[in-house]
Amino acid sequence: MKENEKDGIPFFQFEMFPANGRVQHAVFTRQGGVSLAPFASLNLSVSVADEKANVYQNRRRAYGVVGRDTDSVVHAHLVHDSEVAQVTQADNGTWLPHKDGIITDEPGCALTMNYADCAPIFLYDAAHCAIGLGHAGWQGSARDLPGAMVRAMTAAFGTDPAQLVAAVGxxxxxxxxxxxxxVIAAVRDAFADPETLLVGWSAHGRPHFDLPEANRRNLLRAGVAQVEMSGLCTACxxxxxFSHRAEKGKTGRFGAILMLK
Ligand SMILES: [Zn+2]
Structure with a gap:
């Protein structure tokens, strides 16, 4: 990923996503907002105990980087499941219930989600000018939300998985x-080679789960050939x-946005 900045808002972008003028994206950080600790400073979620006025101000700042505001992007109520919805601009300003994946091929449509340790999933199909944005923690990964997004794009737009550009944020x-x-049981049920995702066993018998690699394998299993990994750990x-685990739940949510021009 490369770092970028606009109007005092830092954000990351994937190298593999083309700067072709048709697709725009950003992974925001926690920097550049107005919220106070423990939500300092660019918290984009009202599901935590932050001041709502600060969250709205943060959304204006963040989405403003790509010329949008909270009423001109599509949001989702995230539930750690594998349901995917196809949306259009008519869904702008709404919060889709019970969806961890959103896809669209409509020009002008912007997709956004919030995160604090779960993985942002980005998909771009240049041939059909279609995109998908997802949210997958251990549950979404075990339930194959990334694969469900790929299959939904194939069904809706005729996407060839091998032509997709994908990224794990x-x-x-x-x-x-x-x-x-x-989590150990879920990973062993969901993956063909689970022990390679359960690494660094501690003296008291607990492994560390490789969440980004699990999501990459979901994408590869769905036929995706090109996957860019962010290499950034939210807890480190x-x-x-923001990191739910590292900050023991007392934290905010950073955002990602993916849109078609
Ligand atoms: Zn780490």
Whole structure:
């Protein structure tokens, strides 16, 4: 990923996503907003105990980077599942219920989601000018939300998975993500080679889950050939991102946006 900045708002962009004028994207950080600790400063979620006025101001700042505001982007209520919705500009300013994946091929449509350790999933189909944005933590990964997004794009737009450009954004890495029996069992059920995703076992018998790699494998299994990884761990980099795990739940949510011009 490369770092960028506009109007005092820092953001990251994937190298593989083309600057062709048809697709725009940004992964925001926690910097550049007005919220106070523990939500300092660019918290984009009202689902945490931040001042709502500050969240709205932060949304104007963040979405303003790509010329939008909260009423001209499509939001989603994230539930750690694998349901995917196709949207149009008519969905701008609304919050889709119970969806962790959103896809569109409508010019002018902008998709956004919030994160604090779960992985942002970005998909771009240049041939059909279509995009998808997703949210996958261990549950979304075990339920194959990334694969469900690819299949939804194929069904809706005729997307060839092999032609997709995909990216996995900043999320909690295997360095920081110790997990217990529930996650171990889910990973063993969901993946063909689960022990390579359960690494760095501690002396007290707990492994670390490699969430970004699990999401990459979901994408590869769905036929995607090109996947860019952010390489950034949200729990290691609480200077840059909010981390639910590292900050013991007392934190905000950073945003990502993906849109068609
Ligand atoms: Zn880490």
């Amino acid at each position: 900043p999320c909690i890495g295997p360095c920081c993500y110790e997990v217990g029996e529930v 980099r609480t200077d840059l991102f």
